Amino acid sequence: MADNVSEDIKVLVTGGLGFVGSAIVRALQEQHPQWTVCILDRLDDTRHARKEAQEAEQLDDTIDLLWACKYEYVQADITKGKDVQRAFEQTRPDAVVHAAGMVPSLSERYSRRLDSVVKNINVNGTKHVVGAAKKSGCRALVYTSSCCAVTDDMSKSYANIDERWPVAERNSIYGESKVEAERIVIAANTPGSRSENGAADHVVMNDTESSRDSPLLTCVLRPAVVFGEGDEQLIPPIHACIAKGESRFKIGDGSNLWDTVYVGNIADAHILALENLLRTRSGQKFDDIAGSNGFGNTSDHGGIAAGSAAGEIFFIQNNEPISFREFSLGVWKEFGHFPPSFEVEIPESLAWVLGLIAEGFTRISGTPTTLSRGSVMDACAMRYASGDKARRILGYQPRVGLEAGLKRSCQDYARRLKRRHP
Secondary structure (H helix, E strand, O other): OOOOEEEEEEEEEOOOOOOOHHHHHHHHHHHHOOOEEEEEOOOOOHHHHHHHHHHOOOOOOOOOOOOOOOOOEEEOOOOHHHHHHHHHHOOOOOOOEEEOOOOOOOHHHHHOOOOOHHHHHHHHHHHHHHHHHHOOOOOOEEOOOOOHHHOOOOOOOEEEEEOOOOOOOOOOOOHHHHHHHHHHHHHOOOOOOOOOOEOOOOOOOOOHHHHOOOOOOOEEEEOEEEOOOOOOOOOHHHHHHHHHHOOOOOEEEOOOOOOOEEHHHHHHHHHHHHHHHHHHOOOOOOOOOOOOOOOOOOHHHHHOOOOOOOOEEEOOOOOOOEEEHHHHHHHHHOOOOHHHHHHHHEEEHHHHHHHHHHHHHHHHHHHOOOHHHHHHHHHHHOOEEEOOOOHHHHHHOOOOOOOHHHHHHHHHHHHHHHHHHO
């Protein structure tokens, strides 16, 4: 790769039609308009339907997640290795953001019913994407993991943890799948000599290596609980408490802190990681770009990259830990709802028993429930991480604060509700 930052890099985003993936596509177009973006997704490309809706003047550009985005598209199911390899041969990307994956719904997160489905998508799908990236000569791959790789062990508290904290070997099916996928991605990172700061040095391919898979630099991002435009898993159930009259109830004392992250900030982190890996592949020194507007735009993100991200894992969040109760109150406020002043606190032990009963009912009836022992422990757990490593190596600092991101997310959900129920 040349040092010229205007080089036309092609970036393939798996799951680019989804919630996080579409945010990454939008951010790539905003921050690197000279790059070519290609989406790989199992769903049909939405552009034809979008054009028809636009011609009928029925398209709301504030709701369409890929409004005005230009991208190439290839349809493939990541669980089918041959399809993925064919898609990579067709697109020949320089870099990949692997954001495709399955996040079980809240009602299924703490059961094992979808174990094989989740692992087939998140683990086998990752194997296929990584293998195809190496075979096609891709230079860099950033994987979208989750904080759940560590924090889904319900028996532990996670206060101000960092990347040295061990992963949970046995937790939710989602957390377990992310642990396995992370190991695949990190193992694929092309080994090189170590520099004084512990970062992988630039790897130059020799004649022997050129006949095998190309060197691939990889890293892993672990987003906290994500909200923002297009969110269907966090804001909607909190909003639903209004109609169900549940906003006066809280489980435990509501003082436990947890991390959230606005989806636009997650997109920024992915681009910073891509820039870092591409810079490492090119052999560019990090002190050469401090204060510049090249790769790792310091003026936009507020930080200066200080080392290679190759082979590394990063927690990504808004760096504003908040209690679940306070977050919920913030959501309700945006919808003009203020819970009664008299709150009903349900002790964690009682809620745990209610969760056990609900699980029994679920097994008997076959109907999933949102209440379980796991969801109770989840609501009462302490879970927040340090952002120091991402700030130091990637130069990541959230551009959109928690309050502003929450407002954007709620306004977006209100528009979607209006469209569904005019």
